[in-house]
Amino acid sequence: MGSNIEVSGFLKQFLKTQMDGLTGHIEEAGYPFNCVEWGQPDHSPETKNSTWWRYEQVSYWMDGYTRCAILLGDEKHIANAKRIIYNVIHHPDGTYLGPVLLKEPDEGWHRWPHVVFFRACMAMYDYTGDEAIPKAMEAHYLNDPVDYGRNRDVMNVEIMLWVYGITKNKELLRLAQEAYDRYNQHCERDACDRVALSQNKPHEHGVTYNEYSKLGAILYRATGKEEYLRASVNAFDKANRMFMLPGGCVCSDEYMESNHYYRSTETCDISDMTWSLAYLLRITKNPKYGDWIERCVFNAGIGATTEDFRALQYFSSANQVICDGQSNHNDYVKGSGWMQFAPNPGTECCPGNVNRFMPNYVLNMWGAEEDRVYCYTYGAGTFTCEIGGKKVSIRETTNYPVIETVTFDIETEVPFTLYYRFPSFMKNCRVSVDGKRVRRGKKSEFNGLSIDKSCRVEIIFESDVVAHTKKDQVYFTKGALTYSLGMIGERIAEYEEGKTFPKYRMYANEPWNYAVKNCEPFYTPCDRFEGFDLTKPLPYLTVKAVKISNYRLQTLYRFKMCVDSKSHKMRPVEGKHVFTPRLVPHSKLKLEQDVEEIKLYPYGAGKLRMTVFSLVD
DSSP states (O other): EEEEEEEEHHHHHHHHHHTOOOOOOOOGTTTTTTTTTTTTTOOOOOOOOOOOHHHHHHHHHHHHHHHHHHHHHHHHHHHHHHHHHHHTSSOBBBBOOOOGGTOOOOSSSSSSHHHHHHHHHHHHHHHHHHTTHHHHHHHHHOOOOOTTSSSGGGGHHHHHHHHHHHOOOOHHHHHHHHHHHHHHHHOOOOSSHHHHHOOOOOOBBBHHHHHTHHHHHHHHHHHHHHHHHHHHHHHHHHHHHHBOOOOSBBBSSBOOOOOOOOOOEEHHHHHHHHHHHHHHHHHHTTTTHHHHHHHIIIIHHTTTTTTTTBBBEEEEEESEESTTTTTSSSSBBSSSSSOOOOOOOSSHHHHHHHHTTHHHHHHTSSSEETTEEEESSSSSEEEEEEETEEEEEEEEEETTEEEEEEEEEEEESEEEEEEEEEEETSSSEEEEETTEEOOOOOOOOOEEEEEESEEEEEEEOOOOHHHHHHTEEEEETTTTTEEEEOOEEEEEOOOOTTTTSEEEEOOOOOOOOOOEEOOOEEEEEOSOOOOOOOSSOOOEEEEEEEETTTTOOOEEEEEEEEEETTTEEEEEEEEEEEEEEOOGGGOOEEEEEEEOOEEEEEEOOOSSOOOOOOEEO
C-alpha cells in the first residue's frame, strides 16, 4: 500500500522557513557541518577515537534535511540529498557502508552514527521506492562483524528491523533480537529493560534514554512478544511521570534529573522523543502518544528556535528571561552559553537534530493499514493512499492546535474506516459528516468513522483552560498549547567572521516579575493564524497578577558548575554571571498592591518567557 503526505498551511510555511534557515544553510553552524560529509574521504587532524561524533551530528542534519526537502518538493535540495545518500549506497567498502573511520570496532559507538544516517536513507526509499537502498543496508548488516550489543550501537536494531520489514530476511530479525538481548544482559546503565520494568527512577542521558526506549516496541511489532512492548511502554510512562516539563518534553539538561520547572530540555530530545513516540503511537494505537507528540512539538520544539529558524538553544526552559553567552542556569556547565539562541549554541548535536522535529511530525501525521486510515496527529495537508488498488485522498484543512477545528475533504473509490484521535486534553468534540452530526466518539481513543463515499468530515474540538498547580506554583494550558508571558525582548545580534546567521544576546525589556492571582483566566481566540510569532495574531489568556518587588535577576560572582552530569562532579567558577531566577519562596514574597491584567501567549511564540508563576490569593 503506497501512501503520500503533502503539507500545507502554517506547517508548510514552517518547513520553508527551516529550509531558508539552518536546514538549508547548515554550514552556518560551523564544524563539522561545513566540511564533513558522508560519502567523502575522511579528513581531520583529530584522532580516530574522538571523531565518530562528527558523523553523528551531520547525520542528524541529513535526516531532517532530506525529509524537509521531500515535503517541500524542493528539487534542488532533493537532488543534493540524493547525491550524498547514493555516494554511500553505491560505493560500499565491500558491503560496509559509511566512513572508513567508523569501520573499525570500538566500545559500542562507531555504528551509532549509521542509525541516524540510515534514517535519511529510509526517507529517500519512501520517496523513490528504490530497492537498491534497503538491499545495500541489508548487505551492510549481514556482513558486519561488529557486536551491536554495546552502548548506542544497539540502536541499529531500529534500522535492522526496518530493512527486515522490506526484504523479509529473517537473518536480520535474528541479528536484531540477539543484539537487543545481549545488550540487556550486560547493560549497566539505566537505558535498559531491567530499569524500565522496575519501580526505579532512571538516571540516564536523555538522548540515550529516548532512543533506546522505542526498541522494545519495534521488536514487538516484528515478533509479537509482549515482554518487548512492556519495556517500551513502561519506559515512556516513567519519563512522562517523572521528567515531563511544562513545554511538553522531558527534562534532559544532559541527564534526566527531575520535572522541576527550572530544569531544561535539550533540543536533541525534542526530536528524539517525538521520533520514538511516533513508533509507539503507530504500533500500540494508544492516542496518548499523539497527545505527548503534539505538546512537545508545538511548545518545546518551536520555543527552542528563533522565528527565522536561524538560531536555536541547546538547553531551553519554561522560565527564561535572559539568554546570552553566560546565562545557562542549569547546574551542568552553568554560566555557559548553552541557553543562548545561536546557529551553534555550544555543542554540535542540537544544530543537527533541530532540523528533524517538524519534518518528522508532518510525515507521521497519517498512516494506512489494510482498509483502515489513521489520522495520528493533526495538521494541514493531503494524505493519499491505495486500498485494494483503489485511491483514497484526504485533504485536511486546519490551523490546529491554535484553532481547534479540523476538516477532512475525502475523495475515495473504495469504502474504508477513518480513525481520528480524541485527545485527552480536549473536553469535547463535535463530529459531522456532510453537515450531519454523528456520534462524537470516546475521549482518549481512536474513534472510527465508516466512509463509503466521497464526503466532508468536520471535527470541532473544545478545550478548557487548565491550571496546573504544584504547591504554590501554577502554569496554564489549553488544548495542546502551554501559555507563557512571552517577550520578544531586546535582541543584540553578534556575527562571527564569514557567517550571515547571528547569535543573539536576549534580555527582557518589559516586566516579568509577576505572581498570578488565584482566579479564572479569560481566553481570547484569534480568527486567523500566521505562525508562532508575537508580532502576529495569536490567541491569549488574560490573568490577574501582581508584581513581586523582591523578584529580580540572579547575579552570582561565585558558584559551582557541574562538569560531569553522570557523576555530578562539580568545580567552582568565579566571575559575574546573571541568571533567570527561581521563583521566590512563598513565605518570602513581597507583593505590590496594584492588581494588573497580563496576557499569556502560546509558549512557542515567546523566546523569552515566564511560564510557571507563583500562585497567590
